[in-house]
Amino acid sequence: MKKVAEVAGRKLTLSNLEKDLYPSFGFTKAQILEYYRRISPFLLPHLHDRALTLKRYPEGVEKEFFFEKRCPAYRPAWVTTAEVAHGGESLTACLVNDLHTLIWVENLASLELHVPLARAASPETPDALVFDLDPGEQADILACARVALILRDLLSQLRLKGYVKTSGLKGLHVYVPLNRPETTFGDTKKFSKAVAEVLQRNYPDLVTAKMAKEERKKRVFINWSQNDAAKTMVCVYSLRAREKPFVSFPLAWEELEDFAEQDDPERLHVLPADALDRVEKRGDLFRDVLAKKQQLPYL
Amino acid sequence: MKNKRSLRLPAKSSATPGRETALQGIWTGTISFSLVAIPVQLVKAIEPGRVSFHLLHRRDYSPLSRRMVCPKEEREVPPEEMIRGYEIAPDKYILVTDEELESLAPERSRTIEIVEFIALEEVDPIYYDHPYYLVPLPGGEKAYQLLVEVMRRANKAGLAKFVLGEREYLVAVKSTQGALSLITLHYPEEILPEEDIAPPADTGEAGEKSRLMKVIKGMTSPFHPAKYADARREKILKLLEGKLKKRAAVEAPEVTEEEGTGPVDLVAVLEASMRKMKKDR
Secondary structure, eight states, X not given: OEEEEEEXXXXXXXXXXXXXXXXXXXXXXXXXXXXXXXXXXXXXXXXXXXXXXXXXXXXXXXXXXXXEOSOOTTOOTTOOEEEEEETTEEEEEEBOOSHHHHHXXXXXXXXXXXXXXXXXXXXXXXSEEEEEEEEOTTOOHHHHHHHHHHHHHHXXXXXXXXXXXXXXXXXXXXXXXXXXXXXXXXXXXXXXHHHHHHHHHHXXXXXXXXXXXXXXXXXXXXXXXXXXXXXXXXXXXXXXXSSSOOBOOEEOHHHHHHHHHHTOXXXXXXXXXXXXXXXXXXXXXXXXXXXXXXXXXXX | OOOOOOOOOOOSSOOOTTOGGGOOEEEEEEEEETTEEXXXXXXXXXXXXXXOOOOBOTTTOOBOOOOOEETTTTEEOOGGGOOEEEEEETTEEEEEOHHHHHHHSXXXXXXXXEEEEEOGGGSOGGGEEEEEEEEEOTTOHHHHHHHHHHHHXXXXXXXXXXXXXXXXXXXXXXXXXXXXXXXXXXXXXXXXXXXXXXXXSOOSOHHHHHHHHHHHHHHOOOOOGGGOOOHHHHHHHHHHHHHHHTTOOOOOOOOOSSSXXXXXXXXXXXXXXXXXXXXXX
């Protein structure tokens, strides 16, 4: 079933609106489009001018998905694109700079939105550093919360401010905004790796800086290698394609402390209705990630 | 941490049944037929003569490692994210889980049960897959020797089915120079058909045939494989020996993933901040 909708003055043909893309939870494509429409004032600045990697689930989260780095050739003329380098080649990527592009992308069932840490115009300049905290077997999001809080305190010793969001899966992402044109991925990788290794040395039972599966068991893997021009991170406010439509959602540090103390991992999983409610009340906690200028010391 | 690499060159001669030191058991169990059951160990019979090299990074001699990378996501894929796919058409696969494969694995058995005896000459060498030796385990020596002797006299090989690892093999057991050897055999469906290879029969003349027969007779001699050395291998070993004498060995760098590899100042500052942070917490 198709429906022509007008989004921000443009006509868009939306398809399969009644299709339940999260069947074990119950979340239709219409609900997904509505979530993205309402979250868009907060989400769009974080997608702006970044080469989008689509992760599409045309038959829902329980069926096959595929990544799409190329902006589909059948895109409407008004979709902004950028030429980006990819494995020695150039490809045309979508830039989601406005609401109608966002709705068009979601109509393609790209439930997850993944973007690089750099903007398309300056692909070698990350505007943030990220610590991707990924719990291994027998570790959970509460272990990630402990590591995130240690990171916050360590960063503050270095006069750096970090911002935390849930991954929407089992992990947490700590962003350190930089927003300086001098920054390179070489810098962010070197810094994040050194921090990860120092944490591993000081908290060997809790942290590993190594990707090997056996090292990760019962520990939190700090994936510093995400600080790379070729890598993407799931965008803040993006849905995740799990059983339930959890959101990659920003948390206040005090909130994270409380949740960690309450020992209740469920509090760290945010559903769309809750996400909209919280973000409409208190605004975008990740706003500063796009604006705050910080310099990595001792490089 | 790094293993001290000893300066060791590959052995020059191939393994023979008597060389206990080179023998490493692959499997232990019993070989049996009729009322005989002999405890034995399976060991490999050949050490491939190929001299193998490691690939090193030209700049620092680090041994290079292979990684499993997803080209789509451009990242290394951990084992828990891997699954087997059987390709049915380009980019189309049928998924098979480890559990499914395990459920199909043959039941492990501890015996090589000889079910019939055959004349090995009847087996075309095309069926030979991989040779092993069977070595007697304590308590089995006498029966083992008896079996070796009887099989040598009968000039027959025992045919058996035998489970090794995940597979069930068809094997031939025979007496070889006072020991028992075991050759895994290919299953008939693994052998490619030969119809397309052989040209239409009988084109030669009788005269030519008898001339060739004579040539073959004249060139016939006992099989002495020692006459034929692997010349390239010998040359490579000589080259390596020469380099070793000149102490031309290079050392791989210490792999210091354990210790911080970040810049000294940064790591020192981070450690100091960490100490301060722990005090403040």
